[in-house]
Amino acid sequence: MKFGKEFASQMVPEWQYAYMDYNYLKTLLKEIRRFKQRTKPPVTTPAGLKRKLTMYRAFSGLIHRHVKSPNGGPGGDIEDQVILVRAMQSDQGSSSDHVNYQSNFLMSAEEGGEYELLYFRRLDDELNKVNKFYRDKVDEVLKEAAQLNKQMDALIAFRIKAENPNIDGIGDFENFDRNVEMCHLASGVAASTAALNASTPCRAKSTKGYMGIIEEVEPSNRDDAEGYMDVIEEFLLNNGVNSGDTSADTDVNEHKATNSSVCEERPDSIKGSRPTRLQILNHVKLNNTLETPRSTIKGILKISMNRELNPKDLNKVERQLKRTFIEFYQKLRLLKSYSFLNLLAFSKIMKKYDKITSRSAARAYLSMVDDSYLGSSDEVTRLMERVEATFIKHFSNSNHRKGINILRPKEKRERHRTTFSIGFLAGGTTALLVALLLIIHARHILYKEGSSQYMETMFPLYSLFGFVVLHMVMYGMNIYFWRRYRVNHPFIFGVKQGTELGYREVFLLSSCLAVLAFASVLANLDMEMDPITKDFKALTELVPLGLVCLVLAITFCPFDIIYRSSRFFLLRCALHCISAPLYKVTLADFFLADQLTSQVQSFRSLEFYICYYGWGDYKMRTNNCKNYDVYTTFFYIVAVVPFWFRFLQCIRRWLEEKDPMQGYNGLKYFSIILSIVMRTAYSMNKGMLWQVFAVITSAIAAIVSTYWDLVFDWGLLQRNSKNQWLRDKLLISHKSIYFGAMILDVILRFAWLQTVLDFKVSFLHREAMIAVVASLEIIRRGIWNFFRLENEHLNNVGKFRAFKSVPLPFNCDEDEDEDEDN
Structure with missing residues (x-):
């Protein structure tokens, strides 16, 4: 299957217009190719001679392929540069949250240069569009993670209070169970990104950097077919993007990665886990949404929708919050898939550009893509690890395989x-x-x-x-x-x-x-x-x-x-x-x-x-x-x-x-x-x-x-x-x-x-x-x-609606944060 079709089939349907428009950019490349064929017809080479050269190229070692530097030719001379890339602050603000990426094509004076100039302008537009969409979605899930923190704190305290109603005060609670911990999902994620990247850069992780994708697949010299499909399948399997990714080997590897508690791995950069105080229950009530006949009748009679905590409601709250975690994890999986597929699409389209124009602009441009928020952000990956650790511990009784199977349901197979x-x-x-x-x-x-x-x-x-x-x-x-x-x-x-x-x-x-x-x-x-x-x-x-x-x-x-x-x-x-x-x-x-x-x-x-x-x-x-x-x-x-x-x-x-x-x-x-x-x-x-x-x-x-x-x-x-x-x-x-x-x-x-x-x-x-x-x-x-x-x-x-909204079980008062600070 060609990459364009595979790319479309892997898209989140509701986000299809937020992905890089691969087909449109491919159309621009076809125009460049047609222009070059009109002005410079390709030199025909006898088929037999071509086959002979190809054969000896693979084994003789006489034909050496020079890898050019990001600036252009073998030596990286300034005269050989094709594009200059830079990041500029947008008009929306001065922070790094609003960055536009732009490439300047330096060969526009050449014949047909206007075609390539148009191509890079559209490529920049696609990069900025994808980058902005991804940042907005990540900000949304981080805010939702902050809400889930409070919900989990309330749930753990509710569990302890329901099972041990005689516990009063923070001292009794701390002496009761030091193992009851909550790995905070959102705290410290953004703050620790720079420190984490300095120690383990994004491009040195499982994806090997998206420049590594091009170098790994390019020698096969397959235009649109199996090479990139193998990379897609390998990444999606190893990172749990597809539904059917719960093999035994994957479970073992992930268990090794998360067994040591994600929060405890980086105590300096990420806020660690802590005991949940029972005092949080003083600021929490149960949400009573209009989803059942009883709640509807209460709404008609104008009875308060929020009610005091009752130990009998513990199972219902756990089921509701469990469902919320599952939906939240699906959001993270979709975001991870979105990031990888777009980065792979950029690498693929730049490879095609280099092949058609006989230039070397891919390395410089993809270096900018790797430095963008889309390529360097690690919040989603680390947030997935934290959600997995929390879900496995609190909703699957520390059974790793069971928890992962719930979070990543297997794809239904046709029989x-x-x-x-x-x-x-x-x-x-x-x-x-x-x-x-x-x-x-x-x-x-x-x-x-x-x-x-x-x-x-x-x-x-x-x-x-x-x-x-x-x-x-x-x-x-x-x-x-x-x-x-x-x-x-x-x-x-x-x-x-x-x-x-x-x-x-x-x-x-x-x-x-x-x-x-x-x-x-x-x-x-x-x-x-x-x-x-x-x-x-x-x-x-x-x-x-x-x-x-x-x-x-x-x-x-x-x-x-x-x-x-x-x-x-x-x-x-x-x-x-x-x-x-x-x-x-x-x-x-x-x-x-x-x-x-x-x-x-x-x-x-x-x-x-x-x-x-x-x-x-x-x-x-x-x-x-x-x-x-x-x-x-x-x-x-x-x-x-x-x-x-x-x-x-x-x-x-x-x-x-x-x-x-x-x-x-x-x-x-x-x-x-x-x-x-x-x-x-x-x-x-x-x-x-x-x-x-x-x-x-x-x-x-x-x-x-x-x-x-x-x-x-x-x-x-x-x-x-x-x-x-x-x-x-x-x-x-x-x-x-x-x-x-x-x-x-x-x-x-x-x-x-x-x-x-x-x-x-x-x-x-x-x-x-x-x-x-x-x-x-x-x-x-x-x-x-x-x-x-x-x-x-x-x-x-x-409206880019790809997630179900699940109502939260607890209604947490805003005074809770003030009490925590005190």
């Missing part, structure tokens, strides 16, 4: 058996479908007397599985295209790293359910009753109910089988939807609620299950469900419930975020609720007045919903966009796909016209037509899913 199982089950599904069609055709089942009875009873039972399988297939396709276009959907949904389902797993589950469903249909396809008892076989009539029970049992199964973490994540989001507006609304919650709004017919099928097997005579395939007032009432309710969940979520966000757009979104769902009620009333009463109401409310809801889909959910139809009537940034290069999706969304949004105008197709039963319309809505939702998450991803990219 061949999953792909094989998908193919096997898909083939089984196809075979069962073909068999079903052949049996229907051979027995002329559609024209038999019992066909209508079958469609009224059994078809609604089995159509439920069809709706679920279709939705899973659409979601699997969404995941595939999200991954293809690098939409970071696990981060957007807030899924724990390494536990998210891939498209293969979703296809596996859908194909397995499809096989079971088709096998069940074939099991009780016979339309004929027993001529004596006028009865169907009870066992076969219970097959669909048994399949529903099996699916529900697997979904709620507490054992660690069949993707338990994903099932529990789904159940947790479903609980939040059902309990709306008592839970804080996250994107995963309202995204699931939107999926449920497209499964109205599935909810009605579940209602029919209850009625058919509870009050109907399933042995005779007869039911009088529609004659019960309770069934009719719930026929309205189950269709409205998903939209009601979404309406309450919008109200919660409107009140909490003070965003009027959420209020308008709530009105949109309320209009949909009215339209569904009117359409349902018309389908049951068939009156002209109900039809008029149904048409008016449905038209208003469809128009408003379509506009909201295209403009707000998808971010399209922007007049002043660079891409006419779309948006400025697009992940798909073919604009026609966006226009096709918009047209399709409009058409499918008006599929309700079939219900109101009562279209009839001669070869389709009424229940079959209802299933087709419901399937069209599921397909529309699948299309909506991709563009909705694409828009969310681009918003994250625009």
Whole structure:
């Protein structure tokens, strides 16, 4: 794989515009090359002679490659200098925090020098951009580390107080356990950078300096391929940037490095660990965020969100702070990857420049890059060591391997058996479908007397599985295209790293359910009753109910089988939807609620299950469900419930975020609720007045919903966009796909016209037509899913949001610092 593609694949998706623009600089180099080819055509050398020279060059030692000094030629003469590099203070301040780097190209007077001059100007811009972004992010994590210091001090004191409530005063505490120590994360990091670099310079560490990268890979003379890929993989593995980097050797080496306590290694330059005083608990209260029904009710009643410490809350606080440390460590890993990849990109682009121009400017420029904050800063590396030491000691019971495995979760591997199982089950599904069609055709089942009875009873039972399988297939396709276009959907949904389902797993589950469903249909396809008892076989009539029970049992199964973490994540989001507006609304919650709004017919099928097997005579395939007032009432309710969940979520966000757009979104769902009620009333009463109401409310809801889909959910139809009537940034290069999706969304949004105008197709039963319309809505939702998450991803990219914000458990008063000083 070429370096440009590898560089793009290793980027943090939300930071892609903050990385060095390698492709643009490569384009400038191509212009320089084209100019040189026009003015100075290359001298052709016979292939045989060239091969012979190359062979002898490797073994004779007669051809010696002189390494030029940073100033130019072999001797470093001033006349051979290509560029002069310097660092200048920016206008933002006089401190070293605001430094701009600039290179002066000394050969601009030569023919074609303006191309190279432009290249160095753009290169300087990229260096300053990357350097500033990296410094800002490092400052953010250092401030967050200072907060984590206070949180850890409070946690340790809270632990001791909870386990030994009789301890009072600082003297008793110090005599209790001198081993309880906290390695301060942020203190002394910036102050000790110079001293640390003087003793162990950055470029002498594991990366060997980024000039060392060029010297190590350059002799292979491979333009864009394996050499740099090996360096990337080796660095990322050795430094824990990739997910799957927890090998035994790495653990042993890191354990040796951190076992001696990072804080104690540098007592002079870095503030060491110290006992935590119990007096800190006098300035600490527990944060009570509005994330649970209880806390929400307290917020409505205006009860104080902060409460006194209670030993019963210790486990909850530990879990919350543990999660905070894990997220913080992921930030550090991303920053480390960002620094290394950009430095490697600078070395690569300068190597290409030297090769194209036959100059020696790389060494001088990369020396400046190494001296920049991006190349010389060591805060992130040392902060990672401190976080590892703290986490291992306080959250994994000093078990190094366990702690590292939690901090660096292994990357989920694709398994061949999953792909094989998908193919096997898909083939089984196809075979069962073909068999079903052949049996229907051979027995002329559609024209038999019992066909209508079958469609009224059994078809609604089995159509439920069809709706679920279709939705899973659409979601699997969404995941595939999200991954293809690098939409970071696990981060957007807030899924724990390494536990998210891939498209293969979703296809596996859908194909397995499809096989079971088709096998069940074939099991009780016979339309004929027993001529004596006028009865169907009870066992076969219970097959669909048994399949529903099996699916529900697997979904709620507490054992660690069949993707338990994903099932529990789904159940947790479903609980939040059902309990709306008592839970804080996250994107995963309202995204699931939107999926449920497209499964109205599935909810009605579940209602029919209850009625058919509870009050109907399933042995005779007869039911009088529609004659019960309770069934009719719930026929309205189950269709409205998903939209009601979404309406309450919008109200919660409107009140909490003070965003009027959420209020308008709530009105949109309320209009949909009215339209569904009117359409349902018309389908049951068939009156002209109900039809008029149904048409008016449905038209208003469809128009408003379509506009909201295209403009707000998808971010399209922007007049002043660079891409006419779309948006400025697009992940798909073919604009026609966006226009096709918009047209399709409009058409499918008006599929309700079939219900109101009562279209009839001669070869389709009424229940079959209802299933087709419901399937069209599921397909529309699948299309909506991709563009909705694409828009969310681009918003994250625009704001460089690559981290989840985890609420801290403790609320520390500012008076704490003053007491410490005293």
